[in-house]
Amino acid sequence: MIEKVFLRCGKHMYSRNVLQQVQQFYNSPTTNIKIGTSINAGDPSFLGIQTSFSSELKFINKECYDSLPLFRILDSSKHVRLPEDFKLDEQTFIRMYRKMITLNIMDKILYESQRQGRISFYMTNTGEEYREAGVLLWRGHSIRDFMNQCYGNHKDTSKGRQMPVHYGSKKLNFVTISSPLTTQLPQAVGTAYAFKRSRKGVCVVCYFGEGAASEGDAHAAFNFAATLECPIVFVCRNNGYAISTPSLEQFKGDGIAARGPAYGIYTIRVDGNDILAMYYATRAARELCIMEGKPVLIEAMSYRIGHHSTSDDSTAYRSINEIDQWKHHTPIIRYRDYLESVGLWCEQREQELNKCVKNSVLLAFAKAEKELKPCWKELFTDIYHTMPKHIRKQMCSMEDHVTEFHKYYPLHLFKQT
C-alpha cells in the first residue's frame, strides 16, 4: 500500500536524487566500477567503501596496527634538529618561554589566592603550558584581563557572570569558554565551515581533553568536520586524567589519535611536553587544513601535574611518586634546557624574569581585587538582544526589594549603575 500511495512527486524526486548521487559516486575518477557490473565478482562496490574481498575470517583490533608514533623535537640528546623549512627567530624562542613562565607564575598566585578564599575557583595549567590560557597569553591577553575575569569585577568583559578561568576575548578571536565539556567542538566546526565559505586562508583551532573526547559531541564534530570538509585543527590534550579517571578507563583504543583516520581526518600524535614539537606540528596542521580545506587532529601527549581544579585533591587517586616523576619532564624544564644549550637563556635571566613577572602579576592581582563588581542589574542584561517585558518586570521587582532590604545585600561591593 505504501508504494501505492507514494507514487507521486515525492518518490520520483527522491529516487531521481539518490540515483544521481549514486551515479556520481560510481562515475568518480577513483572508482572505475559501473553500476550493476560487479555485485559478487571482482571488487566489491558498496557505496562509500572501497575495499577488496577476503577469504580469511579475521577480526581486527588495535594489536593489528602499530601504535601511532609520537612526534618530538626536543629529545634528551643535545643535538636538537629543527625542521629546516621554518626558521624561528631568537625573539620568538624567548617570547615562548616568557609566556610559559608567566602562565606558571600566574597559576601559582591564583591557586594560592583561591586557597586563601580570595577567588572562588581556579584551574592551573601546570605541565601543559601550551594549553588554553597560554593561547590567550600568547595572543596578548593582559594579566589584568585574566585577573578581572577571576574576580568577576566590573572590568571583566563577561560581567562577572561566569566562574573563574572561563575566559573569552572577541578581540583576540578566543570564543568564551563554557563549562559543559566538548560542546565547543561541533560549534568550532560550524565556524570553520563559515570560514571556508567566506575567508580564504583562515582556520579554526579547537582544544579539548582526552576525557572530553568521550562525549557524543566529539564524535559529532569529527564526523561533521570530515564530511563537510571544514578547515579546523582539533588539538586534544591527552594528559592522562579526567578529574580522577585515568585514561585507562576512558578508552581502550590507541588513544584519541587513532580515531582520526577512522573519520577520514589527517592525524598526528605529538609530545605535548615538547613545545617545539607542538609548535611545528600545529603550524604544519594549519597549513595543511587551509590548503586542503579539511580537518586535522593533533593528540598532544602530556601529564596533568596539578590537581584537576581547586575543588580537587588529586593525591586521593594517584601517587605522589607518579606526579614527581613527571615533574622532571615538564614543558618548561625541557624547553629551558634547550634554550640554555643554544645560549639563549641563563640562570640570571631566569631570576630576572621570575621577579619581574611575579611583580606584575601581584600588582594586577591587587588591583583586580579592589575593583567593584558590576552593577547587580547586569544579572538581567544580555539574556536576549533586547530585554523582554517579563525580564524587565523581574528586574524592577528586584530593585524594589533591594531598596527595601538593602542592608541584607552586599551592595557596597557592587557598582551602583
Added chain:
Amino acid sequence: MILSKLSTRLLNASASLVFNSQNKSVVREHVRWIQFTYYTDKNNDVTGKTEKMNMYQAINNGLRIAMAKDPDAVIFGEDVAFGGVFRCTLDLQKEFGKDRVFNTPLCEQGIAGFGIGLATIGVTAIAEIQFADYIFPAFDQLVNEAAKLRYRSGGEFDCGKLTIRAPCGAVGHGGLYHSQSPEAYFAHTPGLKIVMPRGAKQAKGLLLSCIEEPDPCIMFEPKILYRTAIDEVPTAHYKIEIGKAEVVRQGDAVTLVGWGTQVHVLLEVADLVQEELGASCEVIDLVSILPWDAELVCKSATKTGRVVIAHEAPLTNGFGAEIVSTVQEQCFLHLEAPIQRVTGWDSPFPHVFEPFYLPDKWRCFAAVRNILNY
C-alpha cells in the same frame, strides 16, 4: 528514521488521488484520525500579492526569500538537500548551491552545535531537526550553549542568527516519536525564543522573524498542517512579531488559549459553544511560547472571567501551567471560575489510542460547558 519515512509517505497519501477515490472512508478510518478542521486565515493585514499555499510551500517560500536576501545564509540538516522529508526545502539546493543547502550526518547534537558555530561568526544558520521528537540529543547544545552564549560572554559573542525548525505535534498515527510537542522543555530556558505557527501564513511570517531575530529561535511546525493548512499567503517578505499573541475570534464569555493545531480545535469549540450553549468564546492563538504575550491573555481573561487553555503536550508542567499561574496572579479579582487545562494526558504519546489522547473538541467543549456552569 524508517518511521519518519513512513509518516511522510502517509502524509503524501492525503494529497494523492488514491484517497480521493472510492475507498476514501475505509482507508482514512484506519490510517489517520482527523481531529480538527482547518480554519483559513481571512485576515488581510499584509498587503500585496498573495498565492494559495499550504504550510510546507509557505515555509519553502519563506526560506527562499531568506536565502535570496542574505547570501551568507545556509540551510542544513538531515535529508534537506533533496527537499526534506516534508518537502520544506524543495528545490532550494538547486537554486542556491550545494554549499548553502546541504545534508549533515545523522546527528542532532552535531546539527545544533554546528549551527551555533556558524551563527557565532555572524552567519545566518537555518537548521532542521527532522522531528521535534529527535531534538533531545541537541538539548544540551540548545539549552546550555545557544541560550547562554550572549549572557556568559557579556555580549561579546552571540548566536542570534541561529534558527532551528522542527516538525512537531500529532499527525494521526505518529506514535511516541513522531508526535511530541516539546515546547515546555525549552520554555524553561532564558535566552531562547520559541514559536509555533497555526497555519501557512503564520509559518512564513514567523519563520522570517526567527531568521532575522537577533536571538536563537526554535520554530516548532505542527506537521499535520504541512499539507492541510492552505491559506492565501503573501508572496513578498513579511514578518509576524515574536512575543505577540493574536485574538483570532472575539468573544465575551470564555477565553480559549491554544497554539499550533490546537487553535483550530478551539475555533471549532467556539462554534460548538455558540450553537449549543449560546455563549461566545474569545479564541487566542498564543503564537509565541517564549517570550509569551501575558498582557493580551490577561486582558482577555479580565474581560471574560473564564479561561480554558488547551495543548497537545502532557498536562503536568506543560506550558499551560505557566499561563494558569500568571493569569490567576494578575486577574484574581476578575476570575469567575477556576482556570481549566485541557491537554494530552500524562502518558507517552500513544499510537492506536491517539483519538483518546488528544485534547479534541469534545473534551474542550466539556471543559467550557463546565466552567460556564461553575
